[in-house]
Amino acid sequence: MAAPTLRTRGETRDNQCDLVRIVAAAGVLFAHAYALTRHSADEPLYRVAGLNAGNVAVWVFFTLSGYLVAQSLARRADVRSFVAMRAARLAPGLAVAAVVTAWVVGPWVTTLPPSTYVQAAGTLRYVPCALLPPAPEACVLPGVFAANPYPDAVNGSLWTLPVEMAAYAGLLLAGVAGMARNRIAATVVVAGLAALPAAVRAAGAEWPLTRETTNLLGFFAAGTLLYAWGDRVPHSPWVLGVLAVVGIGTWRIAHLYAPVMLAIAYAVLWVGLMRPSRIRWPSRWGDWSYGVYIYAFPLQQAIVAQSGTTSPRVLLLVSLPVTLAVAALSWRLVEGPALRRTRAWLAARGVPAAAR
Numbered sequence: 001m002a003a004p005t006l007r008t009r010g011e012t013r014d015n016q017c018d019l020v021r022i023v024a025a026a027g028v029l030f031a032h033a034y035a036l037t038r039h040s041a042d043e044p045l046y047r048v049a050g051l052n053a054g055n056v057a058v059w060v061f062f063t064l065s066g067y068l069v070a071q072s073l074a075r076r077a078d079v080r081s082f083v084a085m086r087a088a089r090l091a092p093g094l095a096v097a098a099v100v101t102a103w104v105v106g107p108w109v110t111t112l113p114p115s116t117y118v119q120a121a122g123t124l125r126y127v128p129c130a131l132l133p134p135a136p137e138a139c140v141l142p143g144v145f146a147a148n149p150y151p152d153a154v155n156g157s158l159w160t161l162p163v164e165m166a167a168y169a170g171l172l173l174a175g176v177a178g179m180a181r182n183r184i185a186a187t188v189v190v191a192g193l194a195a196l197p198a199a200v201r202a203a204g205a206e207w208p209l210t211r212e213t214t215n216l217l218g219f220f221a222a223g224t225l226l227y228a229w230g231d232r233v234p235h236s237p238w239v240l241g242v243l244a245v246v247g248i249g250t251w252r253i254a255h256l257y258a259p260v261m262l263a264i265a266y267a268v269l270w271v272g273l274m275r276p277s278r279i280r281w282p283s284r285w286g287d288w289s290y291g292v293y294i295y296a297f298p299l300q301q302a303i304v305a306q307s308g309t310t311s312p313r314v315l316l317l318v319s320l321p322v323t324l325a326v327a328a329l330s331w332r333l334v335e336g337p338a339l340r341r342t343r344a345w346l347a348a349r350g351v352p353a354a355a356r
Contacts, residue, residue, distance in 0.1 A: 007230035009273035010071060017064060017272040021289035027057030028157060029296040029323060033316040036300050038149040042312065055212065058160055059219045061289075062167070063268040066223025067230075069168065073175050074227070081351050082175075086168050088342035089290070090161065091131070093335045097294040098130035101154060102141060105298050109305045112143035130158060145301045149310060157297045163213055167220040183228050215261075222265035233266075240270050286336055291327025299323050 009015065031054030034043040045053040073082055102123060110117045117123055120142040129139035137159040140152050226233060233239070247263025300319045309315055 003234045003236050005231050006067075006226055006233045006235050006269055006273060009235045009275075010067070010227070010230065014275060015273050016275075017068065018287055018289070020060060020268065020272045021064060021287065022292065024057040024060040025289040025292035025296070025327075026320065027060075028054045028293060029300070029320060030054075030316060031057070032156070032297055032300055033319065034312040036148070036150045036297075036304055037310045037312045037315055039310075039312045055215075058216060059264060060268050061160075061293075062164070062216045062219040063223040063265040064272055065164065066167070066171075066220035066225075066265075067227045067269055067272075068223075069171060070224040070227040073171060078351055079172065080349075081346055082172055084342050084346060085339070088338045089335070090165070092338040093290055093330055094158075094161070094294055095127070095131060096330065096334045097155075097291075097298075098127045100295075101130070101298045102126040105302050106141045106144050109145065109302050110141065110143035111146060117142060126154075130155065135159065136161065145305055148301055148304050150301070150304075153297075153301065155294070155297045157293055160216060163216050164220075167217060170217075171220075171224060187225060187228070218258075218261050219265060222261045223269070225262075226265060226269055235270060235273060237270075240267060243267070285328070286331040288324065288327040288331050290335060291330035292323050295326045295330065296323045299326065 031043060031052055034040050035054070040046065040052070043053060045051050045056070069086070072085070106123065106126075107114055107117055112120070122140060122142045126139050126141055130136045137153070137156045139154060139158075141154050144154060145152055243263040243266050247260045250259040296319065299322055300315055303309070303315060303318055303322070307314075307318075309318075
C-alpha cells in the first residue's frame with residue numbers, strides 16, 4: 001500500500017492540528033512567564049539550545065497557517081470568501097480582547113485615578129491602535145504595568161498579527177495571479193522568501209524586515225510550499241528523519257535558513273497531520289489557541305502587577321488556567337459565532353465559505 005502523503009493526510013480535519021496549535025499557544029505563554037519576570041535567560045529551552053520557546057511556538061503557528069490557509073484558498077478560490085473568513089478569524093477576537101484590556105484590565109491595574117484613566121488620550125486610542133498595523137504591540141495604556149519588571153508593555157504578542165496579515169495578502173495575490181496552482185512558480189516565490197532572512201541580516205535592516213519577521217514569513221512560505229507539493233511528499237517518519245539530519249547538519253552553517261526552515265516545517269506538519277490519538281478534546285471544544293495568544297500577555301502582566309511575583313513558575317501556574325478559561329469564553333462567545341455568521345452571510349450570497 002502506498003505511503004500516505006501530506007495532501008491525503010490533510011484532506012480531513014481528523015488530525016492533530018488543533019492540539020498542536022493549543023500547545024504552541026501555551027509555549028508562548030510559557031516563554032512570557034520568564035520574560036515578564038525578567039528571567040529570560042533561565043528559560044529551559046534557552047538554556048539547553050539557545051532558542052526562545054516563544055519564537056519556536058510562533059514558527060509552529062506560521063507553518064500550520066501557511067499550509068492550512070493555502071489549502072483553504074485552493075478549495076475555495078473565491079476572493080470574497082478568502083478575505084471574509086480571514087477577517088472573521090482575526091478581527092472580532094482581537095477587537096474584544098483590546099476592549100477587555102483597555103476597559104477591564106486597565107482600570108483594575110492602573111496607577112491613575114479612575115476618572116483620569118478613562119479620559120486619558122492613551123486609553124481612548126488603545127483599541128484602534130491595537131487593531132491597526134504596523135506595530136500594535138507598541139500601544140500603551142496610561143499607568144498600566146508601569147511598575148512591572150517588564151514595564152509598560154500591554155500586549156507584546158500582537159506584533160506577529162501584521163506579519164500574518166501580510167502573509168495572507170501575499171498568498172491571495174499569488175492565488176489571483178495563478179501562481180498558487182503552479183508548483184514551479186510557488187517554489188520560486190517561496191525560495192525567495194526563505195532567502196529573505198539571510199539578505200535582511202546581511203543588510204542590517206530594521207522593522208518591518210527584522211530577522212524574526214522574515215523568519216515568520218519564511219515559515220509561512222514553507223508551510224505553503226509543503227501544501228503545493230503535498231501530493232508528492234510522503235507523510236513518513238523516514239522523511240522526517242532525513243530532513244532532521246539535514247537541518248541539524250546545516251544549523252550552524254545557515255541558521256534558520258531554507259534547509260532548517262523546511263525541516264522544522266515538515267516536522268510541524270508531520271505531527272499536525274497525524275491521525276488523532278486519544279487526545280481529541282481540542283477539536284471537540286473549539287480552537288482556543290488564538291484566544292490564548294491574544295489574552296495571555298496582558299493577563300500575565302496583570303497577575304504580576306497585582307501579586308508582585310517575580311517567579312516565572314508561579315506566574316505560569318497561575319496564568320495558564322486563567323488564560324485557558326478566558327480563551328474558552330472568547331471562542332464560545334466571540335470567535336466561533338463570528339465564523340458561523342460569516343459562513344452564513346457568504347452562503348446567503350451564494351459564495352462558498354472556506355473551511356478555515
